[in-house]
Structure formats: C-alpha cells, structure tokens
Amino acid sequence: MRATRLLLIFFGAATLFTAPAFAQQDFSKVEIKTEKLSATTYMMTGEGGNLGLSIGEDAVFVIDDQFAPLTPKINAAIAQLTKKPIKFVLNTHWHFDHTGGNENMGKAGALIVAHENVRRRMSAEGFIEFFGMKTKAEPTVALPVVTFTQDLTFHINGDEVHAYHVANAHTDGDAIVHFKNSDVIHMGDTFFNKLYPFIDTSSGGKVDGVIAAVDQVLKIAGDNTKIIPGHGPLGSKADLKAYRDMLATVSTRIKAQIEDGKKLEDVLAAKPTAEFDDVWGKGFLTPKKWVEMMYSNLKN
Numbered sequence: 001m002r003a004t005r006l007l008l009i010f011f012g013a014a015t016l017f018t019a020p021a022f023a024q025q026d027f028s029k030v031e032i033k034t035e036k037l038s039a040t041t042y043m044m045t046g047e048g049g050n051l052g053l054s055i056g057e058d059a060v061f062v063i064d065d066q067f068a069p070l071t072p073k074i075n076a077a078i079a080q081l082t083k084k085p086i087k088f089v090l091n092t093h094w095h096f097d098h099t100g101g102n103e104n105m106g107k108a109g110a111l112i113v114a115h116e117n118v119r120r121r122m123s124a125e126g127f128i129e130f131f132g133m134k135t136k137a138e139p140t141v142a143l144p145v146v147t148f149t150q151d152l153t154f155h156i157n158g159d160e161v162h163a164y165h166v167a168n169a170h171t172d173g174d175a176i177v178h179f180k181n182s183d184v185i186h187m188g189d190t191f192f193n194k195l196y197p198f199i200d201t202s203s204g205g206k207v208d209g210v211i212a213a214v215d216q217v218l219k220i221a222g223d224n225t226k227i228i229p230g231h232g233p234l235g236s237k238a239d240l241k242a243y244r245d246m247l248a249t250v251s252t253r254i255k256a257q258i259e260d261g262k263k264l265e266d267v268l269a270a271k272p273t274a275e276f277d278d279v280w281g282k283g284f285l286t287p288k289k290w291v292e293m294m295y296s297n298l299k300n
C-alpha cells in the first residue's frame, strides 16, 4: 500500500526533516488511477490523499492535489475525461500530501478554496509533532484564494456541491464535501478506510472531533452513498460505521485507562486494539504506533 511507503519514510527518518524532502522522492512509478462514481464525479488515487472530482459542462472541480511532482500525471488523467482546464481546487485540510500540487494548480489558473485555517497554516512554517516534521511557508500562489469558516456551495455540473467545516477532527481546518445530486461524499482525512487513522494533535486534531464528524456524515449518507476517504479504498456507509465503531471502542478503552492513571506502557500491554488489528492495523500506522498516538491525543 502506497500509504505504507509514505509512513515508512516518516518513521524511518532518524532526525527532523522537512516536507520539501518529499519533492525529491521518486514519483516516476506512481500511476494515477481513475474510478468513475457517477455521471459527473470521479475518485483518483496515486500517492498521497485521494482526489475527488466533478467534471461536466460547467467546470473541472478537484478536491486535493497530492504532491507537486504528480501534477503532470494528474493533469493527464483529467485530460482523458475532458479538455477543460481545472477551475477550482478545494483542499480538505492543509497537509502536504493533499496540497502539494497547489502551487502548480494555482499557477495554471485554478481558484484554490479551503477553510481559513488551511490558509493560515500553509502561510507560515509549521510542525507536525507526531512525525517530527517541519513544513515551510508556501508561496502566495499555492495558498487558498477563497476561504470560508463554516460552509459554501458550488452550483456546477448539474450538482450541488456542499463543502462544510467540521471542528477539530483530523486537524482544525477540515472540510467535508458532499456532491448532493451525485450521492458522493469526500471526507478528507476525517476518514481512513481500513487503516488506523492519523490524527494531527499538533494541528488541533482530536479523536472525539473525528467521531463527531463521522456521525454527521452517517446522518446524511444513504446505503448507496459512495464515500471517498482521505486514504484507503472507496468506502460505503457500512465501512464508515465500522470505522466509527472501531474508533469509539478503542478511544473509550484508552480514556478509561488514562482516568485510572495508567501509563502508556500499561495501555500498550492491555492491547486495546486487539480485535481490530487484522482489518485496520496492517497497512498504515502499526497498532503500537496508533495506540501511542491515541494515548497522547486523549491525554491532552
């Protein structure tokens, strides 16, 4: 799994390193794969966060743009579907594996849209504590030009595309995008399908916020709704419910142990994820690493 390779790079680094180090990574073997979800919506996967697209008679609308070196491949994949240029890029959050293509897209004339905290975090040097990773301030052309605090709607391609903010979930600037007429939802990194999720505590992320975001989506999703996760394969409402149950069960266990004054070693020894590891613990964060992350997030 590609996400695994990314995380191996994270955990393999002995010292601090910066996001631009990823620009030197070899992306030549990465293939962009397109999955059609409705008459006008698509999911694309490559390396980094999953893309969601609306393509039709009005505009090309893209959710997230992976890494800068992949922009030509993403553009080529889009060119298979339309001759139109990209008009809008919406970032689900500020992380570099979702916004790395912004500079290229912005230079090519796309209007970049995101929650205001995405622009704020991308405008200055940052630090992702769990990975010991520094990020640089992005150039103006890579920053969101249109920002919102709660929500906004795009009326394009015969669809009503509703983007709305969920408070303190994966980060403090997450947006979920609902293609209402296509019955498709892109959840950004508030949903990792079949992978233990990274929650960025140092960017204001909270486990309880992720669960609250998932609960909101479970209310608007139907049994046939296609749900694009930030990482992992395309999901359904049933997949999202399984994710919610896993997160709630494990966080309740760890919270109880924290309240009992248990140390991280005790929590790890109690194996609070045991019955979930087969499905969720094989591709991305290992069970041990994930319990460490959950413990430090819930303790704060």
Ligand SMILES: [Zn+2]
Residues within 6 Å of the ligand: 093, 095, 170, 189, 230
């Ligand atoms: Zn992320």
